[in-house]
Amino acid sequence: MTEILRVENLAKSYGTFEAVKGISFTVREGEMKALIGPNGAGKSTCFNMLTGQIRPTRGEVFLDGARITGLPPRVIWRRGVGRTFQITGTYQSMTVIENVQMALISHNRRVFSLFGRARALYRTEALALLDRVGMADQAERPCSVLAYGDLKKLELAIALAHRPRLLLMDEPTAGMAPSARIALMQLTADIVTEEGLSVLFTEHDMDVVFAHAHHIMVLNRGELIADGNAAEVRANPQVQDVYLGGGMLFKEIDHA
Amino acid sequence: MGFFIAQLLTGLANAAALFLVASGLSLIFGVTRIVNFAHGSFYMLGAYVGITLMGVLPGVLGPYLGFWGAIVLTGLIVGLAGALVEIVVLRPIYRAPELFQLVATFGVILVIQDLALMVWGAEDQMGPRAPGLRGVFRIFGEPIPKYDIVLICITPFILLALWALIAKTRLGVLVRAATQDREMVAALGVNQRWLFTGVFALGSALAGWGGALQLPKGGADLLMDFNIIGPLFVVTVIGGMGSLPGAFIAAVLISVLNVFGVAYLPQSTLVLMFVVMAIVLIVRPYGLLGKEEVAGEHGQSGAPETPIRPFGRRGRLAVAGLLLVMALLPLVTQPFALVLLTDIVIFALFAASLQFILGTGGLVSFGHAAFYGGGAYAAALMVTYAKTPMEIAFLFAPLGAGMLALVIGWFCIRLSGVYFAMLTLAFSQLVWSLVFQWRAVTRGDDGLIDIWPSAWLSGTVPYYYFTLVVGVLGILFLRTVIHAPFGYALRAGRDSARQAEAMGIDVKRVQYVAFALAGALAGLAGGLFVFAKGSVFPTELEIGKSFDALIVVFLGGVKTLSGGIVGATFMAAVEDWLTRLHYWRLLLGLLIIAVVILAPEGIVGSARRLGLRLGLVKHTEAD
Ligand SMILES: Nc1ncnc2c1ncn2[C@@H]1O[C@H](COP(=O)(O)OP(=O)(O)OP(=O)(O)O)[C@@H](O)[C@H]1O
Ligand SMILES: [Mg+2]
Numbered sequence: 001m002t003e004i005l006r007v008e009n010l011a012k013s014y015g016t017f018e019a020v021k022g023i024s025f026t027v028r029e030g031e032m033k034a035l036i037g038p039n040g041a042g043k044s045t046c047f048n049m050l051t052g053q054i055r056p057t058r059g060e061v062f063l064d065g066a067r068i069t070g071l072p073p074r075v076i077w078r079r080g081v082g083r084t085f086q087i088t089g090t091y092q093s094m095t096v097i098e099n100v101q102m103a104l105i106s107h108n109r110r111v112f113s114l115f116g117r118a119r120a121l122y123r124t125e126a127l128a129l130l131d132r133v134g135m136a137d138q139a140e141r142p143c144s145v146l147a148y149g150d151l152k153k154l155e156l157a158i159a160l161a162h163r164p165r166l167l168l169m170d171e172p173t174a175g176m177a178p179s180a181r182i183a184l185m186q187l188t189a190d191i192v193t194e195e196g197l198s199v200l201f202t203e204h205d206m207d208v209v210f211a212h213a214h215h216i217m218v219l220n221r222g223e224l225i226a227d228g229n230a231a232e233v234r235a236n237p238q239v240q241d242v243y244l245g246g247g248m249l250f251k252e253i254d255h256a
Numbered sequence: 257m258g259f260f261i262a263q264l265l266t267g268l269a270n271a272a273a274l275f276l277v278a279s280g281l282s283l284i285f286g287v288t289r290i291v292n293f294a295h296g297s298f299y300m301l302g303a304y305v306g307i308t309l310m311g312v313l314p315g316v317l318g319p320y321l322g323f324w325g326a327i328v329l330t331g332l333i334v335g336l337a338g339a340l341v342e343i344v345v346l347r348p349i350y351r352a353p354e355l356f357q358l359v360a361t362f363g364v365i366l367v368i369q370d371l372a373l374m375v376w377g378a379e380d381q382m383g384p385r386a387p388g389l390r391g392v393f394r395i396f397g398e399p400i401p402k403y404d405i406v407l408i409c410i411t412p413f414i415l416l417a418l419w420a421l422i423a424k425t426r427l428g429v430l431v432r433a434a435t436q437d438r439e440m441v442a443a444l445g446v447n448q449r450w451l452f453t454g455v456f457a458l459g460s461a462l463a464g465w466g467g468a469l470q471l472p473k474g475g476a477d478l479l480m481d482f483n484i485i486g487p488l489f490v491v492t493v494i495g496g497m498g499s500l501p502g503a504f505i506a507a508v509l510i511s512v513l514n515v516f517g518v519a520y521l522p523q524s525t526l527v528l529m530f531v532v533m534a535i536v537l538i539v540r541p542y543g544l545l546g547k548e549e550v551a552g553e554h555g556q557s558g559a560p561e562t563p564i565r566p567f568g569r570r571g572r573l574a575v576a577g578l579l580l581v582m583a584l585l586p587l588v589t590q591p592f593a594l595v596l597l598t599d600i601v602i603f604a605l606f607a608a609s610l611q612f613i614l615g616t617g618g619l620v621s622f623g624h625a626a627f628y629g630g631g632a633y634a635a636a637l638m639v640t641y642a643k644t645p646m647e648i649a650f651l652f653a654p655l656g657a658g659m660l661a662l663v664i665g666w667f668c669i670r671l672s673g674v675y676f677a678m679l680t681l682a683f684s685q686l687v688w689s690l691v692f693q694w695r696a697v698t699r700g701d702d703g704l705i706d707i708w709p710s711a712w713l714s715g716t717v718p719y720y721y722f723t724l725v726v727g728v729l730g731i732l733f734l735r736t737v738i739h740a741p742f743g744y745a746l747r748a749g750r751d752s753a754r755q756a757e758a759m760g761i762d763v764k765r766v767q768y769v770a771f772a773l774a775g776a777l778a779g780l781a782g783g784l785f786v787f788a789k790g791s792v793f794p795t796e797l798e799i800g801k802s803f804d805a806l807i808v809v810f811l812g813g814v815k816t817l818s819g820g821i822v823g824a825t826f827m828a829a830v831e832d833w834l835t836r837l838h839y840w841r842l843l844l845g846l847l848i849i850a851v852v853i854l855a856p857e858g859i860v861g862s863a864r865r866l867g868l869r870l871g872l873v874k875h876t877e878a879d
Contacts, residue, residue: 074761102744102756106745
């Protein structure tokens with residue numbers, strides 16, 4: 001398998017505090033990789049550097065061998081990287097389907113069209129995407145009335161709209177019921193197999209992580225302390241240390 | 257040499273009052289994140305209260321204690337007035353979007369204006385001289401008023417005293433904590449409400465002291481509040497909002513610059529100030545000592561916005577019916593009614609263009625009149641100097657205004673929230689002062705006259721039809737854009753800029769284009785205006801004109817295009833009646849404040865809600 005993402009010595013400092021301390025890793029094509037770690041470990045900061053929301057203090061990011069370090073989010077998106085956020089940022093004044101249509105409009109470079117009804121554009125594609133995440137029946141509801149779990153599903157549909165090759169999901173199942181978590185990640189896993197997409201995700205629910213991740217990385221206080229398959233990570237003494245003597249790794253760590 | 261030093265000293269003396277007022281504004285902004293447009297009103301109040309006290313106190317306390325005691329007391333009284341305003345008007349709306357706060361403080365301006373008129377009358381009042389400081393010092397042979405020297409000596413102490421207050425006292429610790437981190441104040445267990453009230457009172461007191469201190473050099477009049485807004489905002493923007501040393505440096509810079517401007521470039525003093533501001537902002541977008549600021553996380557006011565829908569069949573029929581009635585009106589009505597209707601259509605177009613950028617774009621522009629007046633002037637200049645026929649000159653209105661918006665937008669779009677609002681206001685003042693002072697071209701406040709439409713359009717009825725067609729087309733165009741992909745992208749950037757950027761939308765560029773479009777449409781309205789009246793004066797570019805549009809949009813409802821139109825119609829209709837009243841500003845100000853606090857969704861929003869309750873309008877969620 002070839003690598004799609006390569007990260008070299010990536011670091012971010014806030015003043016004297018180093019939130020991410022020079023981490024290196026790769027994501028290979030078609031794999032689902034998890035980035036786990038306690039609260040404040042630097043996972044979201046790392047994601048934000050990969051997709052351009054935050055400019056790294058040092059280090060490099062390569063997508064398919066091309067340097068994307070410090071590019072604005074919209075450029076990285078156009079290169080085929082999708083993204084969901086820990087705190088969802090959907091458009092509150094639009095309906096569910098309009099949120100997806102917006103992504104499709106941007107993907108088709110129609111943002112600057114002054115004429116024509118946006119509501120009529122790419123409806124079939126948008127409905128297909130919503131159907132895929134099980135949200136088709138809620139297509140016409142205003143986004144502002146959605147339940148939290150449904151918002152997460154909508155975010156996934158939006159992130160898939162431009163057929164990304166790499167998808168970054170920051171805590172995709174946070175705040176959902178356990179059964180819904182498994183279902184959502186199963187759905188993501190299916191998409192990965194069908195479309196050959198690669199996924200990097202952070203997650204606090206270890207059941208989800210061990211059920212779906214091909215590889216797992218553990219971040220602690222900005223340092224990458226493990227990178228390997230489930231068995232390797234479980235056996236890593238440093239990781240066991242971080243997760244309170246290992247017990248926690250097999251329980252659910254609730255995080256809302 | 258002597259002349260140079262004299263100029264410098266005069267500039268430094270003028271800086272004293274300006275710094276006092278600006279530091280108050282800066283302090284209030286730093287802690288409460290409210291841009292208090294009424295700050296100039298507290299300055300004016302300080303001047304009037306000062307004069308009154310200076311008339312009374314010296315008789316009781318003797319000339320020296322009387323004069324300086326009056327100044328000190330003035331600040332305390334104005335501070336009290338500030339506290340009152342904060343408690344009554346601002347407290348209920350701290351969590352509302354910025355626009356609501358800005359509009360509310362504008363309501364306060366109107367109220368204070370009329371109260372001052374009631375109490376002190378319309379006559380300008382001369383300030384009394386300071387006792388014992390009547391003469392001049394000769395410095396290098398140049399006469400410098402003694403009072404100026406005293407002011408120059410006082411200013412550093414004021415800065416020092418403020419600095420000590422902020423650095424050494426418990427209040428100061430809280431103020432700094434609040435300025436840097438809003439959440440921290442709550443965490444400290446401080447009663448945030450009273451901190452805000454205290455700071456607002458202190459800031460207003462500073463404005464009051466500024467107004468009283470300048471009395472021996474000037475006086476008090478009813479235009480002081482608006483006249484100081486320009487320099488005041490320039491100083492705060494240049495210095496960096498929330499920074500006291502920044503305000504000091506900028507106040508000195510602007511005052512000195514002004515004095516030298518008067519001496520060497522008497523025609524361009526006002527312009528100069530804004531040019532300096534523009535240069536500073538190119539280099540440092542947040543001012544000399546200001547810190548970069550992420551736009552405030554302001555909540556929604558009222559119900560969450562519902563997804564937009566084009567009108568249904570019934571709505572369309574209603575609009576078509578209304579237009580039909582408007583088209584047939586000339587057959588039955590008097591000419592004066594048509595003149596009024598023409599004004600309403602023009603104003604509605606202007607308001608709709610503002611609503612577009614403000615509601616759909618989420619960009620609170622406080623200088624929209626620059627494009628309305630700019631368009632009017634563009635057309636009028638073509639007619640005056642190039643003898644262009646009306647049909648062509650008219651096209652220059654939207655074109656010229658659109659180009660102006662491209663220039664101003666280039667500076668402003670980089671900022672957001674209140675910074676954007678301040679900057680648009682400052683630039684509109686730049687345009688105004690340019691028109692006002694460049695007499696050779698614009699004829700200053702004599703205005704450009706004899707700008708009449710071509711023969712086929714002259715007369716009330718033909719021009720009414722022309723306005724109706726152009727106005728309706730303009731509004732329809734805006735409506736089309738709002739429902740087009742571009743309008744959706746604009747709304748996306750407003751709802752969540754991060755999400756929009758993360759789906760390939762260049763939010764700033766979308767906003768830039770929208771700003772230019774709104775400017776062009778405002779210019780179109782300005783073009784209609786100038787040929788309707790046959791003349792244009794700098795008043796069409798004034799802050800007041802921008803505020804008119806804002807208030808209209810606000811009263812109508814920020815959230816839908818129809819809000820601007822309904823608001824404009826409502827306003828134009830009641831204005832005629834309202835302005836005949838003696839204290840109409842007071843009424844209007846109170847109305848604005850009441851709407852902000854009680855019915856933040858405006859006429860359209862409230863009507864819609866009423867309709868929902870009565871079952872006349874369908875709920876989006878229900879179908
Ligand atoms: N703008 C900022 N300024 C200063 N420190 C910051 C900033 N943003 C994040 N941090 C700090 O950086 C560290 C990493 O934060 P980050 O959000 O990346 O953690 P995380 O692993 O995503 O945590 P969680 O599991 O809670 O989402 C935290 O200690 C946080 O306090
Ligand atoms: Mg996180």
